[in-house]
Every structure is written in structure tokens, then in C-alpha cells.
Amino acid sequence: MQSYRVFSDKNRLANAAADLFIQSANTAIQLRGLFSVCLSGGSSPKGFYELLVGPDYRIRLDWNKIHFFWGDERCVPPGDPDSNYRMAREFLLDHLPVPTANIHRIHGEMQRDDAALEYENKLKAFFQTSSPSPKVDTFDLAFLGVGEDGHTASLFPGSPALKAHDRWVIGVEHSTPPAPLVDRISLTLPVINASRKVVFLVLGAGKADIITQLLSPVAGRSPLPANLVQPHDGEAIWLLDAAAASGLPESLV
Numbered sequence: 001m002q003s004y005r006v007f008s009d010k011n012r013l014a015n016a017a018a019d020l021f022i023q024s025a026n027t028a029i030q031l032r033g034l035f036s037v038c039l040s041g042g043s044s045p046k047g048f049y050e051l052l053v054g055p056d057y058r059i060r061l062d063w064n065k066i067h068f069f070w071g072d073e074r075c076v077p078p079g080d081p082d083s084n085y086r087m088a089r090e091f092l093l094d095h096l097p098v099p100t101a102n103i104h105r106i107h108g109e110m111q112r113d114d115a116a117l118e119y120e121n122k123l124k125a126f127f128q129t130s131s132p133s134p135k136v137d138t139f140d141l142a143f144l145g146v147g148e149d150g151h152t153a154s155l156f157p158g159s160p161a162l163k164a165h166d167r168w169v170i171g172v173e174h175s176t177p178p179a180p181l182v183d184r185i186s187l188t189l190p191v192i193n194a195s196r197k198v199v200f201l202v203l204g205a206g207k208a209d210i211i212t213q214l215l216s217p218v219a220g221r222s223p224l225p226a227n228l229v230q231p232h233d234g235e236a237i238w239l240l241d242a243a244a245a246s247g248l249p250e251s252l253v
């Protein structure tokens with residue numbers, strides 16, 4: 001199931017994302033005693049993170065029961081400006097009482113494929129399965145961004161990683177744009193599609209062309225990576241600001 005919502009500005013989008021986070025977290029904690037959330041990389045989540053750590057939101061959750069994961073990481077140390085972990089730490093985790101044991105970062109400082117295998121084993125242990133491809137629900141909520149080429153996580157157009165159905169996490173060679181030109185470690189599509197809920201956060205006029213391609217695809221054209229995110233038993237929700245949605249046909253807005 002896929003749906004999308006368009007917001008007049010990024011502040012309203014951030015509020016909607018924060019509300020979704022709170023609602024998903026409280027439901028998961030009530031049903032299963034904990035909430036597993038997968039964060040995206042990139043800069044789009046910054047506004048939403050700043051809201052979440054603010055006085056109106058932070059008090060509404062039991063942070064001891066929330067486990068943080070990442071959809072992908074650049075092969076850089078955790079303090080590197082390009083680290084997805086560093087961005088989440090600076091804008092979100094450093095401002096919340098989340099136990100260190102609940103923060104499951106990808107070790108970008110390790111050898112790429114070793115780090116991928118380590119994170120894969122960590123996920124299998126957390127979700128209590130040894131299946132080479134997830135047969136159970138994975139994250140309660142997974143946030144994703146979209147690049148201007150239609151990539152999501154670190155699954156880029158034409159990448160062999162898009163066909164990795166017997167792995168949860170894979171190393172991705174990355175030496176051509178988009179920047180940063182460093183190798184990546186990424187979740188594979190089966191793990192993402194086993195999430196209970198996926199939320200794309202897409203902001204800015206720079207994403208208008210790719211959003212138009214993604215949300216009103218032309219018949220016969222091969223799907224872009226972000227099109228392949230179709231949660232089996234869950235839903236994919238696109239949160240767009242007006243600028244990113246500006247190229248969509250009137251009928252879709």
C-alpha cells in the first residue's frame with residue numbers, strides 16, 4: 001500500500017513526520033514492548049529531528065524502549081562530516097535519553113564488507129531469525145530519503161545491490177556521483193520491504209523531477225530503486241513538501 005501527503009512547507013512536513021514517529025512508537029511499545037526505527041541518511045530529516053528533541057515531543061515517549069538503526073552508512077569514521085550516524089547523533093541522539101545499547105550504528109570505519117556482515121548479524125539477532133532473507137517483520141518504522149537519481153538508502157540505479165535477495169546488508173562500491181564518493185553499506189530491498197511502515201521524507205525543488213518520475217512512472221520504463229520499496233505487509237508513505245511535489249500532475253496532488 002502506498003500513499004503520499006503534500007505539505008505547504010518543510011515545517012508542516014516535519015510536524016507530520018514527528019507525529020508519525022510518536023504514533024508508530026507508542027503503538028509498537030504497547031503491542032510489543034519496544035519500537036525499532038531505522039533512520040535514513042542525508043539531510044532531509046534534520047528538521048524533523050529538531051522537532052522530536054523539542055519540549056513538545058520528547059516527553060511523549062519512553063526512550064528506553066526505542067531502538068535506533070540506520071538504512072545505510074558511508075564508509076567513513078563515525079565522527080566524519082559525511083557520516084549518517086554523526087548527523088543523527090548531532091541533531092537527535094545527543095539530545096535524548098536513549099541508552100547506548102539501543103543505538104545500533106553501522107561501523108563505517110570498518111572494512112566495508114566486514115561492516116556489512118557485522119550489521120547483518122546484528123539485525124538477525126535483534127529480529128531473532130537466521131533466515132538469509134527476512135521472513136519476519138523487521139522495523140516498525142523505516143525512514144528513507146530519495147536522491148535526484150532515484151536512489152534510496154545506498155541502492156543506486158543499476159547497482160547489483162538491487163538484486164541482493166539473500167543478504168540483509170551489503171557493501172556498495174560508490175565512485176561516481178552523487179557525492180560523497182565513498183563506498184557505502186546499505187540495507188537490501190528485502191529488509192526494507194519487511195518493515196511494517198516506510199516513510200519517505202522528500203523536500204525541495206531539487207527533488208521535483210525525480211518525484212514526478214517516481215510517483216507518476218511511465219509505462220515500460222524500468223523502475224527506479226525508490227519504486228522498488230513496496231513493503232509486503234506494510235505501507236509506504238511519502239511525505240513531500242510543495243516544492244518537491246511541484247511537478248506532479250494536478251490529479252495526483
Ligand code: 6PG
Nearest residue numbers: 041042043044145146147152153
Ligand atoms: C545517504 C542516504 C540517501 C539519502 C538521499 C537523500 O546516505 O546519502 O541514505 O539515500 O537519504 O540521498 O539525501 P538528502 O536528504 O540529503 O537529500
